[in-house]
Amino acid sequence: MMRRILVTGATSMIGAALIKKLIENGDKVVAIVRENCTKLSKLPNSQQIEVVSCNMDEYWKLTDKIEGTIDVAFAAAWNGTRGSSRNDHGLQADNLKYNIDLLHAVVELGCRTFLTSGSQAEYGEWNEVCKLREDVVPHPNTEYGKNKLAFYEYAEKYCYERGCRLVEPRFFSLYGPYDFEGTLVMSTLKKLMGNEPCDLTKCIQQWDFLYIDDAIEALRLLIDNSECSGIYNFGSGYSAPLREFVEKMVQITQSNSILNYGAIPYAETGMVNVNPNVQKLLGIGWQPKMSFEMGIKEIIKNIVSVQSLVS
Incomplete structure (x- = not known):
């Protein structure tokens, strides 16, 4: 129906x-x-x-x-x-x-x-x-x-x-193509692709993308x-220190960017983990299919495609 x-x-x-x-x-x-x-x-x-x-x-x-x-x-x-x-x-x-x-x-x-x-x-x-x-x-x-x-x-x-x-x-x-340009993934990825310096927190907080x-x-x-x-x-169910995800983006882009860890201080309220338990979601028969690396490669394809259309 x-x-x-x-x-x-x-x-x-x-x-x-x-x-x-x-x-x-x-x-x-x-x-x-x-x-x-x-x-x-x-x-x-x-x-x-x-x-x-x-x-x-x-x-x-x-x-x-x-x-x-x-x-x-x-x-x-x-x-x-x-x-x-x-x-x-x-x-x-x-x-x-x-x-x-x-x-x-x-x-x-x-x-x-x-x-x-x-x-x-x-x-x-x-x-x-x-x-x-x-x-x-x-x-x-x-x-x-x-x-x-x-x-x-x-x-x-x-x-x-x-x-x-x-x-x-x-x-x-x-995260994904067409996401807001100011997110950590989108803003960092574009800097890495342009070999620009990246100012970051210490990136030791747990994160799940x-x-x-x-x-x-x-x-x-x-x-x-x-x-x-x-x-x-x-969430995906996989969490790790945020630095691990940043380093994966560096490897995928083969960037020469300088990573300034700690250049951005944590908020006064302290470091916050993004670390959800997703067992309830898994319980309905759902399983994530895209690894972080696969997702980043899809975003890069989209960025390159848009850039080629503009040029």
């Missing part, structure tokens, strides 16, 4: 990749984009996609903009996910309100499976050596993390009362399996 799946943040790395997978599976997609969106080229050219323009502050109008019912919704849109915006109280409170409006609208449209786009920021700092499990008591220390968690807790009660299944993939460190295609396959399984609910940590 063909499902109708709504996706906000449709042109983001996660949103666009998920839409591509859903279309391959034969689903119909309602892609929610901002007014005057300039990134529509990221979406597949398919008759299975219906594009609806709607800014976040007007999500409450979606019941008027969308005809028919929605089976599944994935909420990927959230403003201010990086830099100082993560501690902008007003901005993050607006995100909470707009996503609550979205939840109300899609449930009114018949949605019976709702997926949030969770974040490791909901847990707060993790300085322990052991891997972080979903049942850890969260202590978010940014406005971003606090409001993400508040949305999940609101949705948990709201969905339960209305018979809507709630799933929250909590993303730790995704998950390639976008593996994350999307996990999302598909969570959507398809009606028995799945609650929080699922998203």
Whole structure:
């Protein structure tokens, strides 16, 4: 049976990749984009996609903009996910309100499976050596993390009362082509390819990278399996000191860049590990297929391809 799946943040790395997978599976997609969106080229050219323009502050109008019912919704849109915006109280409170409006609208449209786009920021700092499990008591220390968690807790009660299944993939460190250029992987990789010096932290914190295609396959399984609910940590399951991943990028690029470890100090709050326990996700039959090395090579192919088109 063909499902109708709504996706906000449709042109983001996660949103666009998920839409591509859903279309391959034969689903119909309602892609929610901002007014005057300039990134529509990221979406597949398919008759299975219906594009609806709607800014976040007007999500409450979606019941008027969308005809028919929605089976599944994935909420990927959230403003201010990086830099100082993560501690902008007003901005993050607006995100909470707009996503609550979205939840109300899609449930009114018949949605019976709702997926949030969770974040490791909901847990707060993790300085322990052991891997972080979903049942850890969260202590978010940014406005971003606090409001993400508040949305999940609101949705948990709201969905339960209305018979809507709630799933929250909590993303730790995704990477892949078309990722934000300021991430550690993207910014460091481009410097390495140009043999430029790289200023880094000591890179001794534990890290876990998950390639976008593996994350999307996990999302598909969570959507398809009606028995799945609650929080699922998203990581590859392999963690190591961050320096190991940097050195792998150096080997792959054969770079002559100077690596200035320790040039960037850790935050005043201390070093933070990105080290999720993913046993719950593995328990639904998912297994990551892309090693870090394979993922980096795919990103390099994409960078070279884009550069050749520009030139």
